[in-house]
Structures are given as C-alpha cells and as structure tokens.
Amino acid sequence: DARVTQTPRHKVTEMGQEVTMRCQPILGHNTVFWYRQTMMQGLELLAYFRNRAPLDDSGMPKDRFSAEMPDATLATLKIQPSEPRDSAVYFCASGLPGHNYGYTFGSGTRLTVV
Amino acid sequence: GNSVTQMEGPVTLSEEAFLTINCTYTATGYPSLFWYVQYPGEGLQLLLKATKADDKGSNKGFEATYRKETTSFHLEKGSVQVSDSAVYFCALGAQSEGGSYIPTFGRGTSLIVHP
Numbered sequence: 001d002a003r004v005t006q007t008p009r010h011k012v013t014e015m016g017q018e019v020t021m022r023c024q025p026i027l028g029h030n031t032v033f034w035y036r037q038t039m040m041q042g043l044e045l046l047a048y049f050r051n052r053a054p055l056d057d058s059g060m061p062k063d064r065f066s067a068e069m070p071d072a073t074l075a076t077l078k079i080q081p082s083e084p085r086d087s088a089v090y091f092c093a094s095g096l097p098g099h100n101y102g103y104t105f106g107s108g109t110r111l112t113v114v
Numbered sequence: 115g116n117s118v119t120q121m122e123g124p125v126t127l128s129e130e131a132f133l134t135i136n137c138t139y140t141a142t143g144y145p146s147l148f149w150y151v152q153y154p155g156e157g158l159q160l161l162l163k164a165t166k167a168d169d170k171g172s173n174k175g176f177e178a179t180y181r182k183e184t185t186s187f188h189l190e191k192g193s194v195q196v197s198d199s200a201v202y203f204c205a206l207g208a209q210s211e212g213g214s215y216i217p218t219f220g221r222g223t224s225l226i227v228h229p
Contacts, residue, residue, distance in 0.1 A: 105157030
C-alpha cells in the first residue's frame with residue numbers, strides 16, 4: 001500500500017531550538033495538509049497545500065511556524081524558535097482534491113520541547 | 115460553517131458487544147461523510163465513507179449510513195473485538211465558499227474493548 005512518510009517519528013528538543021519535520025506525500029497526490037494533535041485541542045489544521053501552493057495557513061502561528069513544499073515529493077514544517085507549548089504530535093496527510101476522497105495520514109512526528 | 119459533533123468517550127465495551135458511536139453534522143450543500151480510525155501511536159486511517167444521502171459505507175465489519183434527514187452518520191459494529199480499541203473520528207468533506215476542500219473532523223471518540 002502507498003504510504004505518507006513522515007520523519008522523524010520522535011523529536012526531543014530544547015526550548016528555543018529550530019525544529020524541522022518532513023513529509024513525503026503519496027506519489028500523485030497534489031493536496032497536502034499539516035495537522036497538530038493534542039489531548040486538549042484535538043486535531044488542529046495548520047496548513048493546506050494544493051499543487052505545492054499554500055491555500056490556507058490561517059491555523060498556524062505565523063511568528064514561529066512556517067510550511068513549504070519545495071517540490072511535489074516533500075513538504076516541510078518548521079518551528080523556530082520552539083516552545084514547550086508546541087509539544088504535540090504533528091501529522092501530514094495527502095490526497096486528491098474534491099470532497100469525495102478521503103485522505104491518507106502519515107504516522108506523525110511526536111515533538112517534545114523541554 | 116461546517117461542523118461535526120461526536121459522542122464523548124471513552125466508550126467501554128466487552129468483547130462481542132454491539133457498538134454505536136453517534137455522529138451528527140452541520141454543512142451547507144451535499145457533503146461526503148467519513149469515519150477514520152486511529153490506533154495508538156499511529157496516524158488516522160480511513161475506515162469507511164459515504165458520498166450521498168442513504169449511502170451505506172462499510173469496512174471490516176463496521177458500517178455507517180448517511181442520513182440527510184437527521185444529519186447523522188452513526189458508526190456501528192455488531193460484535194467488537196479487543197483489536198478494535200482505538201479512537202474513531204467522524205469527518206465531513208465539502209467545498210468551502212473559497213473553493214477549497216478542507217475536511218472537518220470531530221473531536222474523536224475513544225473505544226476500549228475488554229476481553
């Protein structure tokens with residue numbers, strides 16, 4: 001089965017450090033999402049790309065977070081500087097546009113900021 | 115705007131019991147409806163979907179029927195197993211006014227099945 005690959009699976013970092021999370025969407029999928037999952041807030045949409053162009057990043061704290069798709073096989077989410085409140089599991093999902101399609105999620109990056 | 119409301123968990127059942135997880139939605143137009151499952155330490159996986167009213171989605175013994183009259187998409191399984199223990203998310207997909215297709219997820223319902 002085709003998979004969305006996320007790296008790293010786990011990341012522990014000190015407050016103030018830069019964190020980069022990577023995602024390889026399924027080949028042929030032109031829609032990519034970044035989500036953050038916490039116990040308190042549940043799933044939060046951070047960014048949404050179609051054909052590598054950012055269409056919605058309203059859920060992302062702009063002062064420290066940035067999301068890009070340098071090419072069709074790679075999406076990145078960066079946090080600089082990181083803070084303890086950023087500790088969460090970050091998921092990437094890819095799919096095709098249209099509301100009839102479901103999306104395929106990666107296994108996530110568990111980030112801990114100490 | 116679009117929204118999805120799920121019953122709060124955890125839902126705790128004994129093996130072979132009947133499962134229902136309620137889901138209702140609010141949306142304009144004609145959304146598609148989905149159930150995703152998240153096992154511990156993993157991402158969400160698409161479990162089943164229905165794209166129009168009265169459609170029934172089914173997979174792995176789970177099923178859900180798209181009820182437009184009650185705006186519901188309840189998840190059911192006749193006999194749960196310990197391996198079904200997971201968090202279940204109801205979601206809807208609809209085109210927004212801006213033309214995007216951002217899915218709307220419920221908060222998730224944790225299911226715990228005891229032997």
